[in-house]
Amino acid sequence: MTNDTAAGTRGPYAKGVRRRREILDKTLDVVASRGIDGTSLRAIGEAIGVSHAALTHYFDSREALLVEVLRERDVESTRRVQGIDGVLERMTAAADDNAKVPGLVTLYTNMLATAVEPGNDVSREFFVERFESGRATLARELREQLEASGRHSDTDLELVGSLIMAAFDGLQVQWLLDRRIDIAGTLALLQRLL
Amino acid sequence: MTNDTAAGTRGPYAKGVRRRREILDKTLDVVASRGIDGTSLRAIGEAIGVSHAALTHYFDSREALLVEVLRERDVESTRRVQGIDGVLERMTAAADDNAKVPGLVTLYTNMLATAVEPGNDVSREFFVERFESGRATLARELREQLEASGRHSDTDLELVGSLIMAAFDGLQVQWLLDRRIDIAGTLALLQRLL
Numbered sequence: 001m002t003n004d005t006a007a008g009t010r011g012p013y014a015k016g017v018r019r020r021r022e023i024l025d026k027t028l029d030v031v032a033s034r035g036i037d038g039t040s041l042r043a044i045g046e047a048i049g050v051s052h053a054a055l056t057h058y059f060d061s062r063e064a065l066l067v068e069v070l071r072e073r074d075v076e077s078t079r080r081v082q083g084i085d086g087v088l089e090r091m092t093a094a095a096d097d098n099a100k101v102p103g104l105v106t107l108y109t110n111m112l113a114t115a116v117e118p119g120n121d122v123s124r125e126f127f128v129e130r131f132e133s134g135r136a137t138l139a140r141e142l143r144e145q146l147e148a149s150g151r152h153s154d155t156d157l158e159l160v161g162s163l164i165m166a167a168f169d170g171l172q173v174q175w176l177l178d179r180r181i182d183i184a185g186t187l188a189l190l191q192r193l194l
Numbered sequence: 195m196t197n198d199t200a201a202g203t204r205g206p207y208a209k210g211v212r213r214r215r216e217i218l219d220k221t222l223d224v225v226a227s228r229g230i231d232g233t234s235l236r237a238i239g240e241a242i243g244v245s246h247a248a249l250t251h252y253f254d255s256r257e258a259l260l261v262e263v264l265r266e267r268d269v270e271s272t273r274r275v276q277g278i279d280g281v282l283e284r285m286t287a288a289a290d291d292n293a294k295v296p297g298l299v300t301l302y303t304n305m306l307a308t309a310v311e312p313g314n315d316v317s318r319e320f321f322v323e324r325f326e327s328g329r330a331t332l333a334r335e336l337r338e339q340l341e342a343s344g345r346h347s348d349t350d351l352e353l354v355g356s357l358i359m360a361a362f363d364g365l366q367v368q369w370l371l372d373r374r375i376d377i378a379g380t381l382a383l384l385q386r387l388l
Binding site: 035036105106109110112113114115116117118119124127128131132155156159160162163165166167168169170171173174176177178181182185186189190192193 | 307356376
Protein backbone atom coordinates (compact mmCIF):
# COMPACT_ATOMS: atom_id res chain seq x y z
CA MET A 1 0.00 0.00 0.00
CA THR A 2 2.89 2.43 -0.57
CA ASN A 3 1.72 4.76 -3.27
CA ASP A 4 4.54 7.28 -2.91
CA THR A 5 6.45 6.29 -6.00
CA ALA A 6 3.35 6.01 -8.12
CA ALA A 7 2.03 9.34 -6.87
CA GLY A 8 5.29 10.95 -7.94
CA THR A 9 4.96 9.75 -11.52
CA ARG A 10 2.68 11.05 -14.26
CA GLY A 11 -0.06 9.57 -16.38
CA PRO A 12 -3.44 7.98 -15.77
CA TYR A 13 -2.17 5.49 -13.19
CA ALA A 14 -0.75 8.22 -10.96
CA LYS A 15 -3.97 10.18 -11.37
CA GLY A 16 -5.94 7.16 -10.23
CA VAL A 17 -3.72 6.76 -7.19
CA ARG A 18 -4.13 10.44 -6.28
CA ARG A 19 -7.86 10.27 -6.80
CA ARG A 20 -8.10 7.17 -4.64
CA ARG A 21 -6.13 8.79 -1.83
CA GLU A 22 -8.22 11.94 -2.08
CA ILE A 23 -11.36 9.85 -1.60
CA LEU A 24 -9.82 8.18 1.46
CA ASP A 25 -8.82 11.54 2.99
CA LYS A 26 -12.24 13.07 2.37
CA THR A 27 -13.98 10.00 3.75
CA LEU A 28 -11.96 10.25 6.95
CA ASP A 29 -12.89 13.95 7.24
CA VAL A 30 -16.58 13.19 6.86
CA VAL A 31 -16.46 10.20 9.19
CA ALA A 32 -14.53 12.24 11.75
CA SER A 33 -17.07 15.04 11.75
CA ARG A 34 -20.34 13.13 11.28
CA GLY A 35 -19.76 9.55 12.39
CA ILE A 36 -20.48 6.55 10.22
CA ASP A 37 -23.38 4.89 11.98
CA GLY A 38 -25.89 3.88 9.33
CA THR A 39 -24.19 5.76 6.48
CA SER A 40 -24.33 3.91 3.18
CA LEU A 41 -21.64 4.05 0.50
CA ARG A 42 -24.02 6.32 -1.43
CA ALA A 43 -24.37 8.69 1.54
CA ILE A 44 -20.60 8.83 1.96
CA GLY A 45 -20.28 9.63 -1.77
CA GLU A 46 -22.75 12.48 -1.44
CA ALA A 47 -21.05 13.83 1.67
CA ILE A 48 -17.59 13.89 0.07
CA GLY A 49 -18.86 15.08 -3.31
CA VAL A 50 -17.86 11.99 -5.25
CA SER A 51 -20.29 10.19 -7.53
CA HIS A 52 -21.42 6.73 -6.55
CA ALA A 53 -19.98 5.42 -9.83
CA ALA A 54 -16.56 6.92 -9.10
CA LEU A 55 -16.62 5.56 -5.58
CA THR A 56 -17.50 2.02 -6.65
CA HIS A 57 -14.77 2.22 -9.31
CA TYR A 58 -12.21 2.32 -6.50
CA PHE A 59 -13.97 0.46 -3.69
CA ASP A 60 -16.17 -2.62 -3.84
CA SER A 61 -18.28 -1.72 -0.84
CA ARG A 62 -18.75 0.64 2.11
CA GLU A 63 -16.84 -1.86 4.24
CA ALA A 64 -13.93 -1.93 1.77
CA LEU A 65 -13.78 1.89 1.64
CA LEU A 66 -13.73 2.24 5.43
CA VAL A 67 -11.12 -0.49 5.84
CA GLU A 68 -8.92 1.30 3.29
CA VAL A 69 -9.27 4.54 5.29
CA LEU A 70 -7.88 2.66 8.29
CA ARG A 71 -5.12 0.99 6.26
CA GLU A 72 -4.02 4.32 4.77
CA ARG A 73 -4.01 5.86 8.23
CA ASP A 74 -1.89 2.98 9.60
CA VAL A 75 0.68 3.60 6.87
CA GLU A 76 0.77 7.34 7.63
CA SER A 77 0.92 6.79 11.36
CA THR A 78 3.82 4.32 11.06
CA ARG A 79 5.66 6.78 8.82
CA ARG A 80 5.17 9.67 11.26
CA VAL A 81 6.48 7.86 14.33
CA GLN A 82 9.24 5.79 12.75
CA GLY A 83 12.01 8.19 13.76
CA ILE A 84 11.16 7.98 17.47
CA ASP A 85 13.35 5.85 19.74
CA GLY A 86 11.67 3.14 21.79
CA VAL A 87 8.69 0.92 21.08
CA LEU A 88 6.39 2.34 23.76
CA GLU A 89 7.46 5.89 22.91
CA ARG A 90 6.36 5.27 19.32
CA MET A 91 3.04 3.80 20.49
CA THR A 92 2.49 6.81 22.74
CA ALA A 93 3.23 9.19 19.87
CA ALA A 94 0.76 7.29 17.69
CA ALA A 95 -1.85 7.57 20.45
CA ASP A 96 -1.18 11.32 20.68
CA ASP A 97 -1.72 11.60 16.92
CA ASN A 98 -4.97 9.66 17.13
CA ALA A 99 -6.19 11.85 19.98
CA LYS A 100 -6.33 14.72 17.47
CA VAL A 101 -8.82 12.75 15.37
CA PRO A 102 -11.38 11.15 17.71
CA GLY A 103 -13.54 10.30 14.68
CA LEU A 104 -10.75 8.04 13.45
CA VAL A 105 -10.67 6.17 16.75
CA THR A 106 -14.45 5.86 16.58
CA LEU A 107 -14.17 4.49 13.03
CA TYR A 108 -11.51 2.02 14.15
CA THR A 109 -13.69 0.84 17.06
CA ASN A 110 -16.69 0.53 14.80
CA MET A 111 -14.88 -1.45 12.11
CA LEU A 112 -13.35 -3.75 14.71
CA ALA A 113 -16.86 -4.54 15.95
CA THR A 114 -17.87 -5.12 12.33
CA ALA A 115 -14.94 -7.50 11.86
CA VAL A 116 -15.95 -9.78 14.75
CA GLU A 117 -19.50 -10.19 13.42
CA PRO A 118 -19.81 -13.15 11.04
CA GLY A 119 -19.97 -12.38 7.33
CA ASN A 120 -17.80 -9.27 7.22
CA ASP A 121 -14.76 -10.83 5.60
CA VAL A 122 -13.09 -7.66 4.33
CA SER A 123 -12.76 -6.05 7.76
CA ARG A 124 -12.08 -9.40 9.41
CA GLU A 125 -9.14 -10.09 7.10
CA PHE A 126 -7.80 -6.59 7.65
CA PHE A 127 -7.82 -6.86 11.45
CA VAL A 128 -6.57 -10.47 11.61
CA GLU A 129 -3.62 -9.45 9.45
CA ARG A 130 -3.17 -6.17 11.36
CA PHE A 131 -2.94 -7.88 14.75
CA GLU A 132 -0.75 -10.69 13.46
CA SER A 133 1.78 -8.42 11.80
CA GLY A 134 1.51 -5.89 14.66
CA ARG A 135 2.43 -8.52 17.25
CA ALA A 136 5.30 -9.82 15.15
CA THR A 137 6.64 -6.31 14.46
CA LEU A 138 6.41 -5.27 18.11
CA ALA A 139 8.14 -8.49 19.23
CA ARG A 140 10.97 -7.90 16.75
CA GLU A 141 11.36 -4.25 17.71
CA LEU A 142 11.33 -5.08 21.43
CA ARG A 143 14.00 -7.73 20.86
CA GLU A 144 16.16 -5.26 18.95
CA GLN A 145 15.63 -2.63 21.64
CA LEU A 146 16.68 -5.06 24.38
CA GLU A 147 19.73 -6.23 22.41
CA ALA A 148 20.77 -2.65 21.65
CA SER A 149 20.70 -1.84 25.36
CA GLY A 150 22.64 -5.00 26.19
CA ARG A 151 19.79 -6.41 28.24
CA HIS A 152 18.19 -9.80 28.12
CA SER A 153 14.60 -10.78 28.83
CA ASP A 154 13.00 -14.17 29.35
CA THR A 155 9.58 -12.71 28.66
CA ASP A 156 7.72 -14.00 25.61
CA LEU A 157 7.92 -10.86 23.50
CA GLU A 158 5.04 -11.96 21.24
CA LEU A 159 2.83 -11.90 24.33
CA VAL A 160 4.13 -8.45 25.22
CA GLY A 161 3.36 -7.33 21.66
CA SER A 162 -0.16 -8.68 22.00
CA LEU A 163 -0.54 -6.94 25.35
CA ILE A 164 0.70 -3.59 24.01
CA MET A 165 -1.78 -3.71 21.11
CA ALA A 166 -4.61 -4.76 23.43
CA ALA A 167 -3.81 -2.02 25.94
CA PHE A 168 -3.52 0.56 23.15
CA ASP A 169 -6.91 -0.35 21.65
CA GLY A 170 -8.64 -0.71 25.02
CA LEU A 171 -7.31 2.59 26.36
CA GLN A 172 -8.36 4.45 23.23
CA VAL A 173 -11.93 3.24 23.68
CA GLN A 174 -11.91 4.24 27.35
CA TRP A 175 -10.57 7.62 26.26
CA LEU A 176 -13.39 8.05 23.72
CA LEU A 177 -15.82 7.64 26.60
CA ASP A 178 -13.88 9.72 29.13
CA ARG A 179 -11.29 12.22 27.97
CA ARG A 180 -9.60 12.21 31.38
CA ILE A 181 -8.09 8.80 30.56
CA ASP A 182 -4.31 9.16 30.47
CA ILE A 183 -3.30 6.91 27.56
CA ALA A 184 0.40 7.90 27.62
CA GLY A 185 0.72 7.53 31.40
CA THR A 186 -0.96 4.15 31.37
CA LEU A 187 1.03 2.79 28.41
CA ALA A 188 4.19 3.93 30.22
CA LEU A 189 3.46 1.35 32.95
CA LEU A 190 4.26 -1.33 30.38
CA GLN A 191 7.91 -0.18 30.28
CA ARG A 192 8.40 -2.19 33.44
CA LEU A 193 7.58 -5.43 31.69
CA LEU A 194 10.73 -5.17 29.62
CA MET B 195 -29.48 -4.59 39.55
CA THR B 196 -29.46 -7.31 42.22
CA ASN B 197 -32.70 -9.18 41.75
CA ASP B 198 -31.85 -12.06 44.05
CA THR B 199 -34.10 -11.05 46.91
CA ALA B 200 -36.97 -10.14 44.66
CA ALA B 201 -36.64 -13.38 42.70
CA GLY B 202 -36.95 -15.32 45.94
CA THR B 203 -40.25 -13.68 46.88
CA ARG B 204 -43.71 -14.36 45.47
CA GLY B 205 -46.35 -12.31 43.73
CA PRO B 206 -46.57 -10.31 40.53
CA TYR B 207 -43.36 -8.35 41.15
CA ALA B 208 -41.27 -11.50 41.49
CA LYS B 209 -42.94 -12.91 38.39
CA GLY B 210 -41.97 -9.77 36.49
CA VAL B 211 -38.38 -10.06 37.65
CA ARG B 212 -38.21 -13.71 36.59
CA ARG B 213 -39.80 -12.92 33.23
CA ARG B 214 -37.35 -10.09 32.66
CA ARG B 215 -34.38 -12.29 33.48
CA GLU B 216 -35.73 -15.04 31.22
CA ILE B 217 -35.87 -12.55 28.35
CA LEU B 218 -32.27 -11.51 29.02
CA ASP B 219 -31.06 -15.13 29.11
CA LYS B 220 -32.90 -16.03 25.91
CA THR B 221 -31.62 -12.90 24.18
CA LEU B 222 -28.06 -13.83 25.05
CA ASP B 223 -28.63 -17.35 23.67
CA VAL B 224 -29.97 -15.98 20.41
CA VAL B 225 -27.28 -13.34 20.12
CA ALA B 226 -24.60 -15.92 20.91
CA SER B 227 -25.79 -18.27 18.19
CA ARG B 228 -26.91 -15.85 15.47
CA GLY B 229 -25.12 -12.56 16.07
CA ILE B 230 -26.91 -9.24 16.42
CA ASP B 231 -25.85 -7.37 13.33
CA GLY B 232 -28.91 -5.71 11.88
CA THR B 233 -31.39 -7.48 14.19
CA SER B 234 -34.26 -5.26 15.29
CA LEU B 235 -36.03 -5.51 18.66
CA ARG B 236 -38.88 -7.16 16.76
CA ALA B 237 -36.56 -9.75 15.22
CA ILE B 238 -35.06 -10.52 18.64
CA GLY B 239 -38.61 -10.93 20.02
CA GLU B 240 -39.49 -13.38 17.25
CA ALA B 241 -36.25 -15.31 17.74
CA ILE B 242 -36.76 -15.73 21.49
CA GLY B 243 -40.51 -16.33 21.21
CA VAL B 244 -41.55 -13.21 23.13
CA SER B 245 -44.15 -10.83 21.74
CA HIS B 246 -43.01 -7.36 20.76
CA ALA B 247 -45.47 -5.93 23.30
CA ALA B 248 -44.03 -8.01 26.14
CA LEU B 249 -40.50 -7.07 25.11
CA THR B 250 -41.22 -3.34 25.03
CA HIS B 251 -42.96 -3.67 28.41
CA TYR B 252 -39.57 -4.47 29.94
CA PHE B 253 -37.15 -2.70 27.60
CA ASP B 254 -37.46 0.69 25.93
CA SER B 255 -35.39 -0.22 22.88
CA ARG B 256 -33.13 -2.78 21.27
CA GLU B 257 -30.15 -0.87 22.67
CA ALA B 258 -31.62 -0.98 26.21
CA LEU B 259 -32.29 -4.73 25.96
CA LEU B 260 -28.77 -5.53 24.77
CA VAL B 261 -27.19 -3.29 27.42
CA GLU B 262 -29.21 -5.11 30.09
CA VAL B 263 -27.95 -8.46 28.77
CA LEU B 264 -24.41 -7.18 29.36
CA ARG B 265 -25.25 -5.74 32.78
CA GLU B 266 -26.86 -9.01 33.90
CA ARG B 267 -23.85 -10.92 32.66
CA ASP B 268 -21.47 -8.59 34.56
CA VAL B 269 -23.39 -9.27 37.78
CA GLU B 270 -23.24 -13.05 37.19
CA SER B 271 -19.58 -12.96 36.21
CA THR B 272 -18.63 -10.97 39.33
CA ARG B 273 -20.57 -13.43 41.49
CA ARG B 274 -18.88 -16.45 39.92
CA VAL B 275 -15.31 -15.25 40.39
CA GLN B 276 -15.66 -13.47 43.75
CA GLY B 277 -14.27 -16.38 45.77
CA ILE B 278 -10.99 -16.45 43.82
CA ASP B 279 -7.88 -14.96 45.43
CA GLY B 280 -6.01 -12.26 43.50
CA VAL B 281 -7.22 -9.53 41.16
CA LEU B 282 -5.58 -10.88 38.00
CA GLU B 283 -6.62 -14.43 38.87
CA ARG B 284 -10.24 -13.23 39.02
CA MET B 285 -9.89 -11.41 35.70
CA THR B 286 -8.39 -14.53 34.13
CA ALA B 287 -11.25 -16.67 35.45
CA ALA B 288 -13.74 -14.16 34.03
CA ALA B 289 -11.96 -14.34 30.67
CA ASP B 290 -12.12 -18.16 30.80
CA ASP B 291 -15.87 -17.91 31.44
CA ASN B 292 -16.33 -15.52 28.54
CA ALA B 293 -14.34 -17.80 26.24
CA LYS B 294 -17.19 -20.31 26.56
CA VAL B 295 -19.61 -17.75 25.09
CA PRO B 296 -17.90 -16.04 22.13
CA GLY B 297 -21.26 -14.52 21.16
CA LEU B 298 -21.24 -12.60 24.42
CA VAL B 299 -17.82 -11.14 23.68
CA THR B 300 -19.04 -10.24 20.20
CA LEU B 301 -22.09 -8.53 21.72
CA TYR B 302 -19.87 -6.64 24.16
CA THR B 303 -17.58 -5.48 21.34
CA ASN B 304 -20.55 -4.45 19.25
CA MET B 305 -22.24 -2.48 22.02
CA LEU B 306 -18.97 -0.77 22.92
CA ALA B 307 -18.71 0.42 19.31
CA THR B 308 -22.33 1.58 19.56
CA ALA B 309 -21.54 3.50 22.74
CA VAL B 310 -18.76 5.55 21.14
CA GLU B 311 -21.01 6.67 18.26
CA PRO B 312 -22.87 9.91 19.05
CA GLY B 313 -26.53 9.59 19.98
CA ASN B 314 -26.46 6.20 21.70
CA ASP B 315 -26.86 7.44 25.25
CA VAL B 316 -28.07 4.21 26.86
CA SER B 317 -24.99 2.21 25.93
CA ARG B 318 -22.71 5.19 26.42
CA GLU B 319 -23.90 5.67 30.00
CA PHE B 320 -23.54 1.96 30.68
CA PHE B 321 -19.94 1.80 29.50
CA VAL B 322 -18.85 5.11 31.05
CA GLU B 323 -20.17 3.89 34.40
CA ARG B 324 -18.75 0.39 33.85
CA PHE B 325 -15.23 1.65 33.19
CA GLU B 326 -15.35 4.20 35.99
CA SER B 327 -16.53 1.76 38.63
CA GLY B 328 -14.32 -0.99 37.20
CA ARG B 329 -11.19 1.16 37.54
CA ALA B 330 -12.11 2.20 41.07
CA THR B 331 -12.91 -1.38 42.14
CA LEU B 332 -9.71 -2.78 40.65
CA ALA B 333 -7.64 -0.02 42.31
CA ARG B 334 -9.23 -0.76 45.69
CA GLU B 335 -8.77 -4.51 45.33
CA LEU B 336 -5.16 -4.11 44.23
CA ARG B 337 -4.50 -1.85 47.25
CA GLU B 338 -6.04 -4.42 49.58
CA GLN B 339 -4.08 -7.22 47.94
CA LEU B 340 -0.81 -5.31 48.35
CA GLU B 341 -1.57 -4.44 51.97
CA ALA B 342 -2.54 -8.01 52.79
CA SER B 343 0.80 -9.21 51.44
CA GLY B 344 2.66 -6.53 53.39
CA ARG B 345 3.96 -4.93 50.21
CA HIS B 346 3.90 -1.33 49.12
CA SER B 347 3.66 0.12 45.62
CA ASP B 348 4.23 3.64 44.36
CA THR B 349 2.33 2.82 41.19
CA ASP B 350 -0.88 4.72 40.53
CA LEU B 351 -3.31 1.86 41.03
CA GLU B 352 -6.11 3.65 39.15
CA LEU B 353 -3.86 3.58 36.08
CA VAL B 354 -3.18 -0.11 36.65
CA GLY B 355 -6.94 -0.67 36.90
CA SER B 356 -7.44 1.17 33.64
CA LEU B 357 -4.66 -0.87 32.03
CA ILE B 358 -6.09 -4.19 33.22
CA MET B 359 -9.54 -3.35 31.82
CA ALA B 360 -8.03 -2.15 28.55
CA ALA B 361 -5.85 -5.26 28.20
CA PHE B 362 -8.81 -7.51 29.05
CA ASP B 363 -11.07 -5.91 26.44
CA GLY B 364 -8.34 -5.67 23.80
CA LEU B 365 -7.21 -9.26 24.24
CA GLN B 366 -10.76 -10.57 24.03
CA VAL B 367 -11.19 -8.87 20.66
CA GLN B 368 -7.88 -10.27 19.41
CA TRP B 369 -9.05 -13.69 20.63
CA LEU B 370 -12.33 -13.36 18.72
CA LEU B 371 -10.27 -12.92 15.56
CA ASP B 372 -7.64 -15.54 16.36
CA ARG B 373 -8.35 -18.29 18.88
CA ARG B 374 -4.65 -18.91 19.40
CA ILE B 375 -4.44 -15.71 21.48
CA ASP B 376 -3.47 -16.66 25.03
CA ILE B 377 -5.55 -14.28 27.16
CA ALA B 378 -4.57 -15.83 30.50
CA GLY B 379 -0.88 -15.96 29.67
CA THR B 380 -0.86 -12.37 28.47
CA LEU B 381 -2.83 -11.01 31.44
CA ALA B 382 -0.39 -12.83 33.72
CA LEU B 383 2.37 -10.50 32.46
CA LEU B 384 0.61 -7.70 34.33
CA GLN B 385 1.41 -9.39 37.67
CA ARG B 386 4.84 -7.87 37.37
CA LEU B 387 3.48 -4.36 37.51
CA LEU B 388 2.39 -4.87 41.11
